[in-house]
Amino acid sequence: MSTEGRSVEPASAASTLESAGFVRLIARASGDALAASGLVASALEATETPFQVTVARTVAARSDRVHTPTHEDDVTVVVGTADAASDANDVVELATADRPATLVAVDLVRELDVTPDPVVALAGVVASGGDPGAGESEWLLETAREQGLLEQRPGVAIPTADPIDGLAHSTRLHAPWSGDRDATREALADAVDSDSTDFSADDHRAIGSLVAIDVVGADDEADAAAETIGRALRPYATPDGPFATLGGFADVLAATASAEPGTGVALAMGHDVREPALAAWREYGRRAHDALETASTGRYDGLFVVGIDDGPVDAVARLGAAYRSPEPAVLAISEGQSPSSNRTQSDDGTGEAAIATREADHLGATVEAVARELADRAPEADIEYDGSRRRGYLRFNPDVDDATIIAAVRELL
Template structure:
């Protein structure tokens, strides 16, 4: 079950990619990895190298695809963790725990002599939980701004110009009216949200202030909410992108990676799929906020547990960690799925693997419990069969977190 695969060294991976006859890109199911695969695919397209992009929901799925037979000249790049047994002479793994996958991809793209799309790269960085312009992303931000691809303005980071639509369905926010367009419209009735093209800086500023006040003033808001909402304010507008802001673009990529990876892949390759992408984003946001609204909760030392009947467990865990959890880690448990989200940038690989092992050995009515899992920056995901009680998952998480 070990995921201690071989990360790609830019020099060796570049030399192999330069001579590849065909490249398989196998991405982790999150916005950061989708963006990274798009950056690599576009670089390969510039070189006229044939490629295929797929998304693997779990480490097992990606490992099985990486082990699939290939022909001479084929190269496989896994964007995310894979079992060490999947490594081969022409299998490379982009999996760093200390930086977004989009930045790992940028290294390869530049080694290949291609010019990366800075907006797509920064959207991946944001989806991966980092701030645009921080650390080694500073040059990407400056490049995008110099080329007129990003413009800082007041307001809130949502993907649509229609602010009621954007604010109601965003998973980067949590207010008393989140998930409900009618309630969002009523909450914003005191500010101008009319013609999006007519909104000026003062209008955006008023909307940002209202959202911030409703976020931190919610009955269940935690101290972390103030810091989190701050990251969603004063967004970077993206005039040349199909989505209104950089943070909104990242939110859409996260939604597509989990619910419609085919559309997500086509989107980062440059296809015009704005409307179906937004449809998937709206549905995920609506379901996530509805699930959190009706969730049961429990608090333990260092762990906040959220139980839901239906909904995207990873989105619920991320929202709860950002706005509702009094503890630094959140475990969301649903029907046959569980997710972990943290506010701290700590590797979760060993923790998620340990929970998976515990579940596989759980005492159930079935002969055994089949468990698959995935890990990313500040998050983990588990999918399991068998008659596993929530208490077993909670106990395993408490022991390991």
């Protein structure tokens, strides 16, 4: 039984970590979890506590690591759900059902008398689907602005100074030219000089207007696209950060969590891995947009199904829910016949599906129920899963037919 949902007590968790001889950090594959892991790892580094960070895609994979025998003074920190993790005294859980893992990590880091990096923390909040400065993150935004780490400007939230590169590969938006650099360059031709890297506020404003018009005006865009693209406009620039904007940073965290988790962990810890992280993000974004453009679709009451041959199902589901789906939830299914960017070599040939929703904040329990239902319907499915507030992931034997997966999701969503 998975255990996500209880709030961690920061003081108790800090006391546990302070007495640890070695800390194992085990994180789910999400931008939020990467940011949380990076904050805690940086704090452990500052307090000279040895540690190791691994990213595990499913609840089962994290549970296996949690229950692997360790030395007597080792402590395991789980950023995400793990089966029966609370049964062990040497396990600290950082993810809860109602808060970004990043904010839980911020509380823990402060209890360790370490100041969390506000830009990394805010990027994690954005990656979780939150707005920077909203609710509990307000003080983080104020701190970052007071320190000159963030400044709001017109334009679009992308990670690169080059708008063509940034817009073509972003998974925070979807337009007719997304995924194609040449098409993006042509779309921006009347707004910016493609050879320039220095843009004024008016230039950024023109880019933002053009992007909003193209996104909302596309023939196949859903009504929700206007609200979604609005959240990517007027970004917070990060003058001293590894990427051009806070939203762009969040986009790279989300991409590396699936495509290059080791690079993502290093990025969240503040190491200089900008170029490999951007390379992973570009490929991830290109393949996600290509998959969405060539996908088959089906509409059911409350659910929009997107079938792809290959691609990162998590990004396809998220983009579909934000920009394409007439229904509040999207199920993206990949047959898994070739390696996808969010699958390791040993997983080639495994079927994958992802669920994303615009409305619900409780998908973790729902995805677990879907996995159990699938296991009952198809015992040979070899189901593994993961779920957070608005995202879900399923891995299964590719012999399981799409109809079985769709039926299980429709019944429980």
